[in-house]
Amino acid sequence: MTQPGPATLWTPPDSAFSDSALARFALANGFDPRRYDELHGWSVSRRDEFWDALWDFTGVLGDKGDVVEQPPRTEGADLDQLPSLRHGRMFGTRYFPHGRLNVAENLLRGEPGRLAVLAADETGIHTRLTVAQLRGRVAAVQAGLRAAGVGEGDVVAGILPNTVENLTTMIATLSLGAAWAGCSPDFGVAGLVDRIGQVAPSVVVAAQSYAYNGRDFDVRAKAEEVVARLGTAPDLVLVGSPRWDEQFTDETSALTLERFPFDAPGLIMFTSGTTGLPKAIVHSAGGVLLQHLKEHVLHGDVRPGDVHSWFTSTAWMMYAWVVSVLAAEAAVVLIDGNPSPRLPDGTVDCGHLWRMADDAGLTHFGTSPRYLSGLMDAGYAPREHHDLGALRSVLSAGAPVSAEQYDWLYAEVKRDMVFASICGGTEIHGCFQLGSPLHPVRRGEITCVALGHAVSVLDDRGAPVVGEKGELVCTEPFPSMPLTFLGDGGLRRYHDTYFAERPDVWTHGDLAELTPRRSVVVHGRSDTTLKPNGVRIGTAEIYRVVDQRPEIAESLVFGHTARTDEEVVLCLVMAEGHELTPGFTKELKADIRAQASPRHVPAHVFAVSEVPYTLNGKKVEGAARTAAGGGTVKNEASLANPGSLHEFRALFA
Template sequence: MSNKKLWEGDNQFKTNSHLYCYQKWLEETYNLKFESYQSIWKWSVDHIDLFWESIWKYFKIISHSPYKNVLIDNGMPNCSWFEGATLNYSEHIFRHKDDNKIAVYFKNESGKYSEITWKELKNKVASMANYLKSLGVTKGDRVVAFLPNIPEATISFLAVNSLGAVWSSTSPDFGTESVVDRFAQIEPKVLIAVDGYHYNGKPYDKSKIVKDIVKALPSLKMVIIQPYLNPNVLDNFSDDFVNINSVFDVSENELTFEAVDFNHPIWVLYSSGTTGIPKAIVHSHGGILLEHYKYMAFHNDVHPDERYFWFSTTGWMMWNFVQSALLMGASIVLYDGSPTYPNFDSLWAISDKIDIHHFGTSAPYLVASMKKGVDAKSNFDLSSIRSISSTGAPLPYEAFEYVYNNIKKDVWLCSMAGGTDVCTAFVGGTPFYSVHAGEIQCRALGVALYAYDDKAKPVYDELGEMVIVKPMPSMPIYFWNDKDNKRYKSSYFEHYSGIWRHGDFIKINSKTNGLIIYGRSDATLNRHGIRIGTSEIYRAVNKIEEVEDSLIVNLELDEGKHYMPLFVKMKNNLTLTEDIKGKIIFQLKREYTPRHVPDEILEVNDIPYTISGKKMEAPIKKILLKMPLERSINFDSMRNPESVDYFIEFAKSIKQWIKT
């Protein structure tokens, strides 16, 4: 069933792609000939240093000093790339600018719409950079942002980056503790913050939270305020706070770029922090530059003058990823607000208004649209869209079919998966392959990814642990304040020495070379020695019309016993009945095995999610195993913390033979 072919690009689609041009360039430059995408991928991982050097040359990287070695590999994570080279990410953003063309499109749920030309973008970035310089911000200093997905966030990032300073951001839906847990680790010099935002038609005033954040960050030298709810918000702050609008100068400003070492920090991203202090993940200037050029060109096929959209907040790594579309000479489309306000199909309306070419969203959004019966193709034109990308969770088989049946028949569906850890995707799309239902098309170039069995051997056509056996330039250079890389090593290299274990279960199809991700291996459903991916359960439950959402965990108990409850959120005002339970059980047995059937099916008001939209299986499992609450979950990292109340109470009712 997973081999059902849904789409294939025609010859023109393939020969117009960046990947096709790169393939021809490799033949001309290195006398390398490839018959398929798989053969290019195999070469890229067998000759990892030559591949990344080819990326450097193909994209004509601007370096202000030469590199001595492409790669010094002392075993992951002790690797160093392009030592000696100095460059700047922002410089590459602006090198192909066309003053009068649009660089940034912006819309929010309140109806505000604006366009920013490349000339305006450059002037505003220069103004912000000059102001930050006047505050003493220099190479290596940290500037942090508490901002929604608005143009000022992009402008501020590019300005910070042009100085060689280090960027970090969270979205304003984060609570005080969650923001401080992140920013306090890196001791920022400047905070750029918003006074509030709108979501689902409601205003959320964040003025008090901003004041609390400032009190908790003694390293701050200046706070820049973005008035978003209230134009007179500065009246509520001290005289030391500056209105961001006073920073921007409409006159022509010179924009300069500080060249930094290839391995100099570009930004700090954070793990979800659902069970403790978030890991402060640091990426390199050069590693991100090369990786984003590679992915945007060869796996998203973004071209100059196209418009690139991804629904995201500044607290998700996809916001950072979106900025890289500017490297390709494309425009970025920013949206702030709820994706389902005022209507569930509002994002598709934006696509029609702006003529988006590349539409990015999360797998949960597509699944929710499918469950809601949204028929975008009947209500919108969508003719400009050539690719729809999805990430954030495995995209089930049925959601693939839904995209082609209800959104657009002739579209390249790029399901992808990676993470904050590398700020890119390990697996994703290729214009050379067909799209098969339920499968991610390929392993990305330069990513030596395999599925390992229990004996640490590569396997195909069966469930395995996802590993990366060779380094990538966008792997973290370190975690902030992580002595001897202790936390870094324990996060990825504890299970297999020198091999990155990502924590996902995957299956690689030996015939199509596609992949299926079955969910987090640290939330594995291990029933009597049989490993079950959580995505299999969700896929079956998604077919039950009355169920809106679900969460599954498996508790390993004493004496080899198991307890696997399934929690379901019902649609609208429906109630879980024995009949609906029977439907769920029948669906699981029919599609999988009796081992997939839960021990109990329970109704909940809501399913717990992180702010970035991930189901919280592992924290809920810890709560049900009666681990101390403070070690099980961080409420401030949640989108809906009240949803956990049920599980706390439910844990008290579970039989006492569960380990404590």
């Protein structure tokens, strides 16, 4: 007997099956929009037809060439070093090998008077740019970069907040056929050197300062020290300096848009680096553009004239992801500063982003589970304070979204909208599973597997399973796979990270579950999976219970080896006015036992003052586990609060 699924929180209207872009794409290629599985099957079995059709449907500006997918070449390859090439299926496949495009040309498309960019800080939206104005600013920066010697194949690094200057510098870099490596200005010197030092930039563009929570923080001295420590002597350009004003702001400059190979390096993204030196992942310009257009236009139903936001640092992959809506002829909101700034009386302004949403006429609101938890804990209901009439979708990334957060979104934000928990990563610069205008939204589940991705969940035997936890894999190639990792042995390191465990099968590193409804539940990262008594469980299952408790402000779960077994450790930051007492601990363990299982019950529960986070706001379970075990956390510079590890080092000392 089939077990009932979780509650359905939203159901697509009949009009979605004819009017949405995903429906129109399905119909144009001979598929019934109500039979998504058939469309998905075609997208992974006839990949050349799918990606070719997607190029045409989304109106990519460029030349496709006459080949869509080119199998890996083994000539001259060391097959002992790169065994996946023996299989000739996935690792090393190229897309549109004769294609040429310019990403900037696609991002700057559309009617000159169309709204393209809204820039905001802690005071609200302060700048609005049309396509014509954005093109003028990009042309000015392009002229400055060209004068600094930047050309095809070079790298430009940024140390900039989420401002118009970061956007125009990134687009101008791509317009010249160069690659962009963005870093956040709140990184420390060591963290910046670890990243920028790998990419050998010809130019580093940095802010002189950035603002957060009403305070200004100096960047100039930091940037100068970073450049001095690189050893390659890149040219340092400071935004707002006399040089910037003279060479990078002339909007009468002519914008040139030469087309470059589809798989030319375009974006260099850095992993979090909490287990060692951050990996510098090189992505192709065309592969990322096509991936993002698929996700925005088909899965997100982003339409011309829509307005999309995502609170993100310039270092997170979500920055480049959200600004790609420009290629869908939508506008992007650039959000700088604190998403919930402190008010003069010391309280948190929970309505900041929602007022901005009303002011912008926002259609798509991007966020994170951590931000949602903050609103829930504060008892803030956006629907009671804001109109949100234009809002059609809320999206979340960065960590699994709890079932209770699904409930809260539909009760306290808006009932008639699509909520999309999206999940993928820096490695693919996109999503393996995400939302859809044609699927119901079910409590606690990611809606569907993305078109173009042959995603499976494998058990310990390597067999595909449904309704069971296992390893998330992708078995067929796709255009946004990385080109390589930078540095010595980059291709080998890339291969060993994703293909060593299963030759020519991408092993993503997520513990996940594919449901009978073809939706997905992600239970956490495989490298933080808990194994008490040898049984594999996910940290997300514990967080779903713990995060419901108003007495708890933050939590972190990891495994600690004791003799021959692994014990579950739960660390709690208690909410103001609450203490971790034996009675509360007993009650919490009973909740975990009842709502998860006896194996999920922690052996140890500790109170700590803070938990470690990356600068992008992700909990770092691995760093806490290493510190608690007495090991050395290899790259504390990647943490926003490295001092938090002192408490974890003392837990079992």
